[in-house]
Amino acid sequence: MKLEDVLKEYYYYCEAKGFTKKTLINKRQELKQLLEYVVEKRAITELESITSFDLKAYVRMKQIKGLQPQSIVSMFKTIHAFFSWCVREEYLEVNIASKVDTPKVQKKVINAFTGKEVQDMVASFTFKNYLEARNKAIIAMLADTGLRAMEIRGLQFTNVKETTILVNGKGNKERIVFISPALKRILIKYERLRKENFLNKNITSNYFLSYQGAGLSHVALDSVVKEAGKRAGVTTKKVSPHVFRHFYAVACLSEGGMDVYSLSRLLGHADVSVTQRYLHSMNDEQLLNKAIASSPLMHLR
Structure with missing residues (x-):
């Protein structure tokens, strides 16, 4: 099944769920980047052909480009949610994103008001x-x-x-x-x-x-x-x-x-x-x- 076609279906699913406009834009942008990466860098066009190794390489690419750990974690939540949906729709048997580790985010101590x-x-x-x-x-x-x-x-x-x-x-x-x-x-x-x-x-x-x-x-x-x-x-x-x-x-x-x-x-x-x-x-x-x-x-x- 073409990854591009599955993504289009997923976008309509997200709209039907009532996500905010900002959330929908963020999801589209991130998943579009993932699509471009697997097609151009990994020569993959089919959903079933993507592996956890491809997703690990995608995360590594983001790190090399200087994306901060918190941004990578937020980005990957979007990807994880997409593959979870694919499992629920029975397009995939397992969520391959679950096998990918993301960077640890250092917790910031907020200096609260008195x-x-x-x-x-x-x-x-x-x-x-x-x-x-x-x-x-x-x-x-x-x-x-x-x-x-x-x-x-x-x-x-x-x-x-x-x-x-x-x-x-x-x-x-x-x-x-x-x-x-x-x-x-x-x-x-x-x-x-x-x-x-x-x-x-x-x-x-x-x-x-x-x-x-x-x-x-x-x-x-x-x-x-x-x-x-x-x-x-x-x-x-x-x-x-x-x-x-x-x-x-x-x-x-x-x-x-x-x-x-x-x-x-x-x-x-x-x-x-x-x-x-x-x-x-x-x-x-x-x-x-x-x-x-x-x-x-x-x-x-």
């Missing part, structure tokens, strides 16, 4: 105008819900309710996160200024809008976060939406006493093992407090 730094970043914006209120609400929501950057940008106005937010996460998977009273106070003021600023104007359905009433770009959101760090004097740490997500996760585990399974659902992780990584980021004091709070003897009467 509670004081987050408090200062939220307080660095005011309610004097729409943009100030919007930025304040963005920082507060990032810190209090742990939403991803793409989830903040794609958040729909109708999905922000009284006490809950319906989030459209990775792979178009929906989940519910909750609005604390502290966050709600900020959102109420933001929504009031949003309504006044865009009265009788055509705007998109996004919850957070640019000054012109359009959705926020990745660059625009990143600029808001970096401005918060600059105003609050956070200069020794990376300031990004993901670090706020990290802060939220560690705070829930260490201070909120939340279990890792509940946190996994709130963060939208497909696998709880991803959430467990945040446990490794807790410092000794946080672990001590958690241990004391969980002590059986401390709860005896």
